[in-house]
Amino acid sequence: MSKLISLSPAAPWAELRVTEADWKAADPAVLGTLLAHMHLIRAFEETVVGLALDGLVHGPAHSSIGQEGGAAGALAMLTAADQVNGSHRGHHHFLSKSLAYLMPSGVDPRAALTQPVQALLQRTLAEILGLSQGFCHGRGGSMHLRWEEAGVTGTNAIVGGGVPLAAGSAWAQRHAGSDAVAVTFFGDGAVNIGSVLETMNLAAAWKLPLCFFIENNRYAVSTNVEEATAEPRLSARGLAFNIPSWKVDGMDVYAVHLTMQRALAHMRAGKGPVVIEADVYRYLHQNGGFPGSAFGYRSKEEEAAWRKRDPLDHLAARMQALGMITAAEVEALRARMQAAMQQAVDALTEADPAGKAGKKRIRPELWPDPGFRDVGLRGDLRELDGARCEEESSFQGALHERKFIDVIADTLDRRMAADERIVVLGEDVHRLKGGTNGATRGLKDKYPTRVLGTPISENAFAGLGGGMAMDGRFRPIVEFMYPDFLWVAADQVFNQIGKARHMFGGDSKMPLVLRSKVAMGTGYGSQHSMDPAGIFATSPGWRIVAPSTPFDYVGLMHAALQLEDPVLVIEHVDLYASSGLAPVDDFDYQTAFGKAAVRREGSALTVLTYLSMVRHSLEAVEQTGVDAEVIDLRWLDRASLDWETIGASIRKTNNVLIVEQGARGTSYGAWLADEIQRRFFDWLDQPIQRVTGGEASPSISKVLERAACARTEEVVEGLERVMREQGAPLRP
Numbered sequence: 001m002s003k004l005i006s007l008s009p010a011a012p013w014a015e016l017r018v019t020e021a022d023w024k025a026a027d028p029a030v031l032g033t034l035l036a037h038m039h040l041i042r043a044f045e046e047t048v049v050g051l052a053l054d055g056l057v058h059g060p061a062h063s064s065i066g067q068e069g070g071a072a073g074a075l076a077m078l079t080a081a082d083q084v085n086g087s088h089r090g091h092h093h094f095l096s097k098s099l100a101y102l103m104p105s106g107v108d109p110r111a112a113l114t115q116p117v118q119a120l121l122q123r124t125l126a127e128i129l130g131l132s133q134g135f136c137h138g139r140g141g142s143m144h145l146r147w148e149e150a151g152v153t154g155t156n157a158i159v160g161g162g163v164p165l166a167a168g169s170a171w172a173q174r175h176a177g178s179d180a181v182a183v184t185f186f187g188d189g190a191v192n193i194g195s196v197l198e199t200m201n202l203a204a205a206w207k208l209p210l211c212f213f214i215e216n217n218r219y220a221v222s223t224n225v226e227e228a229t230a231e232p233r234l235s236a237r238g239l240a241f242n243i244p245s246w247k248v249d250g251m252d253v254y255a256v257h258l259t260m261q262r263a264l265a266h267m268r269a270g271k272g273p274v275v276i277e278a279d280v281y282r283y284l285h286q287n288g289g290f291p292g293s294a295f296g297y298r299s300k301e302e303e304a305a306w307r308k309r310d311p312l313d314h315l316a317a318r319m320q321a322l323g324m325i326t327a328a329e330v331e332a333l334r335a336r337m338q339a340a341m342q343q344a345v346d347a348l349t350e351a352d353p354a355g356k357a358g359k360k361r362i363r364p365e366l367w368p369d370p371g372f373r374d375v376g377l378r379g380d381l382r383e384l385d386g387a388r389c390e391e392e393s394s395f396q397g398a399l400h401e402r403k404f405i406d407v408i409a410d411t412l413d414r415r416m417a418a419d420e421r422i423v424v425l426g427e428d429v430h431r432l433k434g435g436t437n438g439a440t441r442g443l444k445d446k447y448p449t450r451v452l453g454t455p456i457s458e459n460a461f462a463g464l465g466g467g468m469a470m471d472g473r474f475r476p477i478v479e480f481m482y483p484d485f486l487w488v489a490a491d492q493v494f495n496q497i498g499k500a501r502h503m504f505g506g507d508s509k510m511p512l513v514l515r516s517k518v519a520m521g522t523g524y525g526s527q528h529s530m531d532p533a534g535i536f537a538t539s540p541g542w543r544i545v546a547p548s549t550p551f552d553y554v555g556l557m558h559a560a561l562q563l564e565d566p567v568l569v570i571e572h573v574d575l576y577a578s579s580g581l582a583p584v585d586d587f588d589y590q591t592a593f594g595k596a597a598v599r600r601e602g603s604a605l606t607v608l609t610y611l612s613m614v615r616h617s618l619e620a621v622e623q624t625g626v627d628a629e630v631i632d633l634r635w636l637d638r639a640s641l642d643w644e645t646i647g648a649s650i651r652k653t654n655n656v657l658i659v660e661q662g663a664r665g666t667s668y669g670a671w672l673a674d675e676i677q678r679r680f681f682d683w684l685d686q687p688i689q690r691v692t693g694g695e696a697s698p699s700i701s702k703v704l705e706r707a708a709c710a711r712t713e714e715v716v717e718g719l720e721r722v723m724r725e726q727g728a729p730l731r732p
Contacts, residue, residue, distance in 0.1 A: 009239035015247040016262070018255045026254065028324045029106050030077070034253045035319065036107035036333065037072035037099055038312050041092045043337035044121060047345060048091065048128055048142075049289040056349065056362060058130055059141050064092035066283035069311030070215050071096040073256025074183060074276070080104065081180035083151045083169040083471075085162040089215075089282070090155030093185050094145040095124065101150035109325065109333045113340050122344040129348060131366045136505035138368045146504040153182075153470055154504055158495050159220075160190035163199045163212070164460045165496060168467015170203065170210035170273075172474055175423075175449065179268040181209040189220025191234045195491065198460035200273070204241040205455065207272035211263055212238070214277040215250065221286045222297035238275030250278030251309045254318070281306040376506015377540055378639055379564040381593060387562065390589035391597070392551045397586035399551070405576040407550035409434060409441040411557050412477070414587035416447050419475065422561065423468060425452035425461055426479030426515075436481060437517065437576055458489035462514075466497040469512040475561060480516040482524070483532035483570075497566050498541035509564040510541070513557075517571040518611065520661055520709045526697035529705075531662030533610070533636050536568050537671050543567045544636035546610040548575065550582035552634060555591030562590070570636075574612040594635050596642035598649075602629035605722055606649040608672065609659040610636060613710065617659050620715035626723060629653060636668065638675070647680060654685040657722050661710045664692045686725055691718035 045063040052061040064071065071092035075084060080101050086093035099107065102116045127134025128142045135147050143157035153169055156162035166184035173180045190196050191214060203210045214234050218225050225232045238245035244266060248259045256278055263274040283303065285292050292298035319325045352361040392399070416422045424440060430453035434441030444451040454461040458480060465476035480486060486493050493514070501510050520529045536542045543565050547553040553571075560567040599614055604627040609617045614632045621628045629649050635641060650656060656676060658669035673688040693709040723729065 009242070011239055011242045011244045013235065013239055013245045016255055016259045017249070018252060018258065022254070022258065023318060023322065026322070030257065031254065031315065031319050031324060032109045033076050033106040034072050034257060035312070035315050035325070035330075036109040037076045037096050038068040038253060038315070039109070039333050039337045040099060040121075041068045041071065041095050042312060043334070043341045044095060044124070045091060047125070047341040049284065051129070051345070053289045054360065056360065057128060057142070060088075060287040061128070061142055062089040062091075062287055063284050064089055064282065066306065066310070067215060067217060067250065067280040068092055069253035069256055070213070070250040070278040070280050071185075073250075073253040073278075074211075074213055074260045076100050077257065077260070078151070078183070079180065080151055081173075081178060083153050083166070083173070083180070083182045084185070085153045085166050085169070085182075086155040086185040087159065087162065087187060087190065088143040088155065088157045089187065090143070090145055090185065091124070091128070094147070094152050094155060095120070097152050098124075098147055098150045110329055113336065118340055118343065121340055122347055125341075125344045126348055126366070129362060130368070131348060131362065132368045133366065136503070137372065139503055139505055144503050146508065148508065153467070154500065156496075158491055160186055160193035160196045161491050161496055162186070163190070163196045164463020164492055165467035165470065167199050167203050167208055167210055167460065168464040168469070169471055170208035171206065171464060172468050172471035174209055174270075176473055179209075181211060181264065181267045183211040183213055185213045185215060187220065188214065188216045188218060188225045188228070188234055189223075191237060192229060195459040195463065197237070198455070198457035199463070200237065200241045200243060200275075202455055202457060202460045202464065203273040204243050207270065209267035209270070210273040211267065212243070212273065212275045214275065215280050216277055217280050217282045219282070219286075219292065219297070222292070222295060224297075233277070235275050235277035243273050243275050245275035245277070247277045248279070250280035251306075251311045251314060253311050253315050283307065377502045378543065379501075379509065381563075383562050383564050384559065384590070384593050387559070387590045388588070389592040390555060391591075392549070392581060395551070395583070395589070398584045399581040400584050401579050402550055402582040403576075404550045404553065404578050404580065405438050407553055407582045408439045408571070409443075411554050411587055412440060412443060413446065415558065415561055416443065416450065418588070419561070421473065421475045422477060423450045423452065423474050424477045424479070425454055425465060427454055427456055427481050429453055429479055435479065437573070439515070440479075458485050459492055462489040463492035463496060465512055466492060466500070466510070469497070469510050469566070470500065470508060472509065475511045475513070477513045477515060477561070480514065482519055482528045483516040484527050484530045486516070486532060486535070494539050498539050501541060501565070510566045511564045512566045513560050513569055514566065515569045515571065517573055517576075518661070519573045520693075520698055521705065522573055523700060523702065523705060525700040529698040530666060531570070531660065531668070532568065532666075533570060533660070533668035534662070534666045534671060537637055537668055541566060542637060543640050544570065546570045546634060546636055548611055548614040548632050548634070550580045552591055552597070554583060554587050555589050556634065558588070559590040559593060570611060572612040591634065594640045594642050596634055596645045597632040598629060598645065599632050600628065600630040602627040603653055604628060604728065605655040605657055605719070606631065606646070606653045607657050607659055608633060608646065610634065611661070613659050613661050613715070616710070616712040617715050619712045620719055623712070624716055624719045626719045628657070628719065643679065646676070650676070650680045651683050654683055655722055655726060656684065656688045657691065657718050658688065659691045659710070659715055659718065662693050663697050663708070664695045667692050686722070689718060689722045689725075691715050
């Protein structure tokens with residue numbers, strides 16, 4: 001008969017409850033600070049809800065009324081160096097961490113607010129109202145709050161989306177030799193999201209000082225926690241990853257504080273991540289000023305029961321019982337916070353001259369200028385000032401015929417040697433003698449702490465790279481083994497990394513390089529063969545470079561690593577084994593920003609192409625005899641394209657053929673053709689022509705794969721079509 005042996009999790013899991021002895025030993029200054037933090041949050045949130053009901057908040061107002069204990073208990077005693085990010089319901093996280101930054105010695109609940117605290121309230125409210133003086137200049141609103149100096153790295157509207165970024169903050173803290181930690185807040189709705197679980201695994205494997213703080217308010221919008229999971233004790237998630245975990249009553253702010261002190265001791269000692277689950281309750285609906293019972297998913301009896309456990313009243317009663325504060329002083333504290341909020345409202349609003357008596361409007365002069373719309377989407381390129389730029393034709397150093405893949409490895413080696421901020425991470429980059437293609441050859445031996453082999457979890461490690469970049473002390477190179485995997489990490493790639501700089505006001509930076517390779521022709525089929533250029537070109541915030549020669553790879557990668565923006569560096573397996581002239585010992589030049597290369601001059605037709613299709617285009621021109629000008633774009637994104645070179649060629653030839661290899665549906669050329677016809681319509685003698693692969697992604701079959709992608713033969717057909725439709729001979 002089979003024998004069953006009971007197994008136990010390796011990590012401890014416990015619920016912390018405050019005892020009478022704990023209350024008697026409590027530091028009055030700590031309790032007073034916690035009470036002040038909660039009252040500041042409550043007054044702020046009540047004001048926001050009131051403004052929302054008056055129609056002055058454009059967009060959602062996710063209040064945290066009722067949940068103050070979780071934020072204050074966790075954050076009121078953190079240091080300025082500790083970093084925090086949060087969810088769409090993040091006003092309380094932002095305020096508590098910012099208040100701790102402004103008043104690190106604590107807050108006397110009897111004292112008047114200082115001017116910096118008053119400014120905090122006004123600027124935070126201004127952000128929620130979408131005004132210029134807000135922390136993100138009005139772009140972030142209620143759900144995207146960031147104050148780098150205070151250690152708030154950004155609240156996040158994508159459920160669970162900020163969690164991988166927080167892992168990047170935690171990695172940066174540990175690698176910098178600091179004992180500072182990162183705290184990421186999310187709710188019961190995010191617990192079952194892949195990016196959260198992926199990040200738990202990665203943080204545990206790497207022992208990152210990251211606190212996964214679950215605010216279990218029991219409802220993801222209107223779906224209760226028992227409907228969403230068979231294990232509603234959400235801190236149990238940590239046990240699967242060997243993470244010490246605590247469950248605590250979030251309506252008892254002192255219990256949260258004591259739990260956080262234990263968690264901080266664990267993380268600051270270098271023992272890795274923790275999970276804290278705080279049972280809290282939002283008194284209002286997901287968004288707006290009405291309770292959940294108004295929408296039918298909660299009962300009034302349930303809401304009343306939780307109201308009786310109000311965290312502000314609970315702490316005030318305990319402090320009064322201990323003789324630390326009087327009821328009158330508590331009332332005075334609430335009145336001061338309400339008065340401070342009224343002062344903030346008065347600074348941002350005025351009587352509406354066109355409205356009913358008592359109706360207010362936003363002061364018109366406080367709105368952002370519409371011209372600010374795109375400012376800060378990318379950087380201003382000052383980081384490239386004074387760069388030494390080279391072209392193969394002008395290079396004075398030694399050039400030898402070298403394999404493309406060897407030049408990639410040497411380029412990464414040189415950049416890591418020259419800049420200690422650079423970190424390489426991705427699947428198998430530390431194994432197989434340089435990853436799956438040899439691009440990271442030798443790097444792990446030379447830079448053991450800066451070459452990170454990751455789990456197979458693109459969402460987690462892409463976001464971790466984004467968090468590193470936002471931290472400012474490191475410049476990650478994230479490798480996706482194949483571009484198709486970007487869909488697994490699409491939230492981090494597009495919603496987080498691509499949008500962060502603009503979303504948070506344009507003042508922050510995102511110096512991240514994402515490397516990946518086009519693998520058409522290798523037989524890996526539909527899910528390993530895409531060209532990502534078209535997807536990234538239509539996604540805000542990204543720059544794109546596509547080197548077609550070993551010499552250019554050196555300069556383009558160097559430039560990419562200097563930029564303060566996220567840059568996609570696209571490679572191609574067809575180029576890896578090819579050879580070309582490349583430097584032997586000088587890897588310190590850049591390719592001039594936004595400069596295309598004319599690979600062949602001509603007068604009959606402009607061919608615009610990139611990567612391996614440059615060679616195929618040159619072969620096709622040679623075969624057909626068409627006097628085509630072949631331009632290797634090199635920089636592909638909207639803000640970096642060499643419109644000067646493209647325009648000069650079009651004005652000369654009056655014909656355009658865009659050549660790319662990949663599938664029509666994700667085509668780069670579709671976007672480029674539209675942009676060209678808008679800019680150069682008057683110089684075109686016929687519609688822009690294109691060479692692409694098929695509509696379907698490449699298949700495993702060698703024959704079907706060849707039919708699905710473009711090569712020299714398809715470019716020949718394209719050249720002939722252009723000349724035929726113009727009525728011109730192929731050869732002059």
